[in-house]
């Protein structure tokens with residue numbers, strides 16, 4: 364098994380250990396009692412010991428060794444149950460069916476936020492990569508329709524990570540997918556979202572969100588950017604201008620300010636234009652010399668790869684990121700969406 368898998372699992376186990384033991388130390392007795400119900404604190408201590416054992420095993424890389432064949436079990440199986448110590452293959456019958464069902468559920472839960480299939484948008488070639496730093500992340504991208512049937516795309520990032528960021532993102536997704544079909548522009552959706560979330564107690568942090576509306580017949584892209592990292596738009600035919608434009612924020616992130624007035628911009632796209640959306644995990648990836656990957660590197664990369672198909676551009680960014688950070692795992696949730704204008708509009 365790759366050492367990056369151990370590193371990622373270890374990071375999650377340490378975070379869990381930290382959160383659970385911190386809660387146990389700090390929560391008032393009555394709160395502890397309610398949360399534990401009929402169970403005792405000793406039962407929870409036992410769980411912490413299981414965590415500690417697993418953490419120790421990530422250090423000497425013995426976590427996930429199969430007791431039957433002595434090879435490593437499947438990483439996805441291990442991510443679902445860090446105490447698993449027998450490969451799926453060695454089970455038979457009912458037990459195996461149960462484990463396979465659990466594994467399927469685990470994958471569904473992880474992927475619930477992300478669209479299962481890329482949509483067909485006439486004139487646009489799409490490719491994406493998304494991987495949370497923890498098993499559940501705070502990144503989100505989606506495709507949807509506006510009231511007039513035009514195509515929408517979104518990328519968002521919740522400040523923070525882990526389960527709470529992920530749950531928060533689930534509610535942003537629900538709100539977005541409810542609002543978009545009854546509105547006509549990205550700015551209108553953002554306005555609704557901010558009004559809805561600003562004073563809502565469940566929004567415990569803020570959310571950056573880039574929304575765009577693509578009209579395949581006019582080839583126009585209308586966007587509003589609520590505090591999200593500027594997507595990059597590479598345009599081969601610039602007539603002397605900057606080849607890579609940054610679609611800078613047109614408003615604040617959702618949940619930050621009362622006087623929210625998200626602006627909107629429209630660009631007319633041409634054959635070969637390439638739009639790259641990304642989250643912090645890409646530009647803030649750190650190399651062993653503590654330097655950030657940065658947006659300049661990303662801009663140079665898409666210029667270099669602009670003639671490749673969208674999925675190859677995504678592949679090239681992933682590869683450049685991995686080479687940049689070396690053997691360490693990515694520290695943040697990482698999402699890349701590439702949309703390239705082709706000729707079949």
Ligand SMILES: [Zn+2]
Pocket residue numbers: 429430431432433434449450453
């Ligand atoms: Zn085995």
